[in-house]
Amino acid sequence: MTHFVEALVSAISLGSIYSLLAIALVVVYRANRTLNFAQGEIGTFTIFIAFSLINHGWALGLAAVASIAIGFVVCAAVYYFLVRPLRHRPGWAVVLIGAGLYLGVNALSGTIWGANPHGFPSIFPNAVGDYFTIAGARVYYYVVGDLAALIVLTCVVSLLIGKTSIGLQMRAVAANPQSADLLGISTARVRLVSWGLAGALGSIAGLLTAPVTTLSTQMMLDVLLYGLAAATLGGLDSLKGAAIGGIAVAVTTTMLSVYVSWIGQELKEAAAMALIVTVLVVRPSGLFGTAQVQRV
Amino acid sequence: MSSAGGRVIAAARRRVPWSLSAAVLGLVIVYYLPYAVLSFHLVLLTSAAGAAIAIMGLNLLFGYTGQISVGHAAFLGLGGYGAGVLVWKYHWYYLPAIIVSVVLAFVVGLAVSAPALRLRGLYLALVTLAVGAIFPGLLRRFADLTNGDNGIFNLQWQPPAWAGLYGLEGQQIWGFWISGGCLVIAGLLVHNMVRSRIGRSLLAVRDHEIAAAAAGIRISTVKALTFAVAGALGALGGALMVASIGVISPSQFGLEQSIELLVATVVGGAATLRGSIIGGAVYVYLPYYTSQFVSGPIAGVVFGGAIIVAVFVAPDGLDGLLVRITRLAGRLPPPVGRRPKPPAVRDSALDGREVEPDSGRTPARSTDTQTAAVRS
Secondary structure, X not given: OHHHHHHHHHHHHHHHHHHHHHHHHHHHHHHXXXXXXXXXXXXXXXXXXXXXXXXXXXXXXXXXXXHHHHHHHHHHHHHHXXXXXXXXXXXXXXXXXXXHHHHHHHHHHHXXXXXXXXXXXXXOOOXXXXXXXXXXXXXXXXXXXXXXXXXXXXXXXXXXXXXXXXXXXXXXXXXXXXXXXXXXXXXXXXXXXXXHHHHHHHHHHHHXXXXXXXXXXXXXXXXXXXXXXXXXXXXXXXXXXXXXXXXXXXHHHHHHHHHOOOOOOOXXXXXXXXXXXXXXXXXXXXXXXXXXXXXX | OOHHHHHHHHHHHOOOOHHHHHHHHHHHHHHHHXXXXXXXXXXXXXHHHHHHHHHHHHHHHHXXXXXXXXXXXXXXXXXXXXXXXXXXXXOOOHHHHHHHHHHHHHHHHHHHHHHHOOOOHHHHHHHHHHHHHHHHHHHHHOHHHHOHHXXXXXXXXXOOHHHOOOHHHHHHHHHHHHHHHHHHHHHHHHHHHHHOHHHHHHHHHHHOXXXXXXXXXOHHHHHHHXXXXXXXXXXXXXXXXXXXXXXXXXXXXXXXHHHHHHHXXXXXXXXXXXXXXXXXXXXXXXXXXXXXXXXXXXXXXXXHHHHHHHHHHOOOHHHHHHHHHHHHOOOOOOOOXXXXXXXXXXXXXXXXXXXOHHHHOOOOOOOOHHHHHHHO
């Protein structure tokens, strides 16, 4: 039981991060019907900036806010300067931009800050003694913090989309960009805000990842992969799906690697992906996604 | 007109198709090229030929049929490891080993197409991404067969005695002959495939799946076949790269390589044969030259930047750029079957709703005749 709870707790901590990145991907997908493959790398880049700021004597909280703001600006700029000009081009053009940024930003971080991993302070208490026990298993405060961050941010984004004017416009663009435009909504502005929001969420995901895995150019690679898996599993246009999907992916991979011995560490990704593909074959639009209907 | 006269005319018109002449010319070039270039470039060209074959497969899948794949490197790995393990562990000859691994990849491609028949756009991209991402893990898991992260070395296909090639240089020439020869033959096959009824049905599926189905095309058969052929070509490319370079390890077939293959396909030129060959060169030479100009991680920055610049400067890939330049000189007729559809049509490779509201004005580029004919 202790073993199980410990595995579950670590899975939830990881899953919260996957979910946050998945939500970032979903926000972009809802706005543009595309994925930003560089979401994780831009997040890493902003955390490196926070790292430099901390080294210059900034407080952690201030550096964290700065990195989130930079994430917003960078992703909004990516939309405005690289994605928006391609709006008359087929969708793969934007995917290619994402691939270029993915490789380029990763290498840029490596150029500026080097390939060696750096320690990064956690915004939640994460000293050796900062835990309480459930059924004999240690639950560290930062795990609770990760989950709390996920819940709070999911609520914030949901409220933003559900209750505010810009959120209404975002929903309109997600439902039908042409009609939204005819109604006088500035689709460009909605998309700009959406990309920025996703960038901020990506930075937050990075802030939660860096203390656990150490800050390096590699830190978001897995997070992006599982975030993509989570977003697809939940349905690419569903916030709820992304939040649940991230936790589900993390719990599944962790439990499979812990309890099914022949899967082990090497095959846990394979097993999780196989499971997701199976789910997708049964439900092609993910668990909570809107089914794509085509009018002929 | 008498029937005899008709026969004479028919016989006169039954000329050798230019594609066959081009293939023969290609084989001649492949035969003599090793004596014209430095051995160092020969090795790169051999890799480029292997990559070009693999990219032809990806191009069939992505460029012609509109099914995005972010896991193509797994098929290269399947071919490379299939052939490599049979040669290394079971002491097979190379020829049967390559044939077996290509057939294996064909079957695996069919298997991968099963979920692909139900999924589209980015959901499909994720499935292929999953295949690409888990493949290195599988290689490491079955390390007793694949030697895991240590990789396999000294796998070069040694030239047979009748070829009269000896030593390291002889092996390099032999590797290029094999890869280049396979490239020419694969190119001829793909050329004939895309110019046939099958090829037109691929374009129809890409441009409008529902209309294609209504016109009597079996969507599932076309997609399954394309996935299988793409997998087989990927495996052939991978096996040839291993046969000429002689080294293989799991990190050669990861997600990054899959992304690079997709990039090379589009930067070379989607849905053209020339584009695939240019793509093969891009796949090998672009990282090589960026690492010549700048060293260390900044090479990656240049590489990523080059991709982004290419998207803006060459919307139809480098091949499209070349065609545009040549056509400015008034030499070439409009290309056939190459243009990606204009944005006003739904159900693109990636999504059905990419269209922006302000795209109401007709794009300046006109559709080419062949896709238009298929679409109508």
